[in-house]
Amino acid sequence: MSRALFIGRSVLDVLALVDDFPGPDGKTKALANDLIPGGSSLNAAIVFSHLGGDATLATSMGAEGLVRNFVTDDLKKYGIDLRDICDDPSYHIPLSTVVSTRSLGTRMIVNGAQDDCSRLKDGRDLFASDYNLIQLDQYEHPFVGQNFDDIRAFDGPVILDGGSWKEWSPDFLRLADVPVVSEVFLPEGPHAFAEMCNDLGLSRWAITRGTNGVIWHDGGSSGEIPAIPVTAVDTLGAGDIFHGAFCHAYAESGEFVEALNSANRIAAKSCEFAGTRSWMRA
Template sequence: MSRALFIGRSVMDVTALVEDFPGPDGKTKALSNDVIPGGSALNAAVTFAHLGGTAALATSLGAPGPMKTMLTSDLKDRNVTVHDISNDPDYRIPLSTVVSTRSLGARMIVNGAGDECEKVRSQEGLILTEGYGLIQIDQYERHFVAAHADALRAFEGPIILDGGGWKDWSPDFLKLADIPIVSDVFCPEGLRAFANMCEELDIQRWAMTRGHAGVVWHDQGRRGEIPALEVDVVDSLGAGDIYHGAFCHAYLETGSFVDALNIANQIAGKSCTHAGTRSWMDA
């Protein structure tokens, strides 16, 4: 069975699906609501486990409380093993607010007010001895990643980077990656600039997801594009996270980079026909 470790921040999402965003001082009725664990690494791990893999999540949980209880219980139900890497008794899981529109397939996210956990545990064995086929990093839990950079470099399997928007520390994460799969806003200068970054770092496999414009990929000198799946979008929340979780599972199962990108494209596209990040799994 495929095994993967996902490293990244966990949050609790308060979600609402609406037909259209209300204007200033306006109100609207939700089509659906939920309170559900989220975060790019968490969603990817849940997707990986749903597809039949053995998933572990390294994330900061911190102090006991209702959100921690809800998150750990949910992940247990989803067959994801959780490793709490926080060493800060005052750390609280961030609370995010997400409003998605059915009419536009767009969303608005208000991230939690707290900062990332800076006090992290030593978890060398977590990375080196669990027999993972790959590791995914997502530009969060950067203090943990920095503390274990040498162990990550020594990891024998591929390290997948989930690159959303560009951050001050993005170059450090990119240098650790064997296969970066980034969004089109990861590199503000565009596709060519990102391709040049990868060439300078001798990264032979990479992909850029571009929403409705599909996916551009590069594989050891070969290049190509994958068109976006044509679906009636209900909610695109978490589609990128689901894409990464599906890619990781398919890549370990097939060994083919391009095939895995195609499989992930299909699964992420279909997830957009359902509200939230989980209902596609339960449909």
């Protein structure tokens, strides 16, 4: 069984699926509502576990209470080994508000105001375990900085989930062996990202582009993977699901392009269902 460590922020998503976004001062009736734990690494860890892997999630849980218990119980249900890295009792898991449209297959996200936890537990024991890979999602920046040397010394691939550019993105890129980023990660485009990776000595990378498919580069080879046509109901979490599926396939086979193809198929399937979990039950 493949094993992976996912490091990133956990949130509690308040979800609504609507036909169309309302205009200014407008109202609309939800087609579906849900309350579900989320976050890039949390979602990826659950997908990794769902596909048969052994996932550990290092994340900030903070204060005891209903939200923490809700998130913890959900992770237990999916067999995730949860490691709380936060030592600040005033930290609260952020609430994220997500509105998705059925007509367009797009969504609007309002992230919580809570910053990453900066009062941290000693997490060095995490890196003594025998993982096949580590995934970083650019959150829990203080924890990643505290353990920079241990992550760099990890004897295995470090995967970067790069959703959008942040002021600390260069720090995460310096830790990455395989960055798999979205097309909005670097607004200057794929060529600029390729040059950046070349400057950093990164020869294996990919850019996900939604309905335009995936661009990949692997040493002296490069190519594109076309998007799989689907009738999208909800694209929420598709990138996270892609990453969880990629990490599982890559940990199992070590085949980069094969893992990207597998992740592309699974992420496309997830878009045919509302929310981030219902595709698993289909």
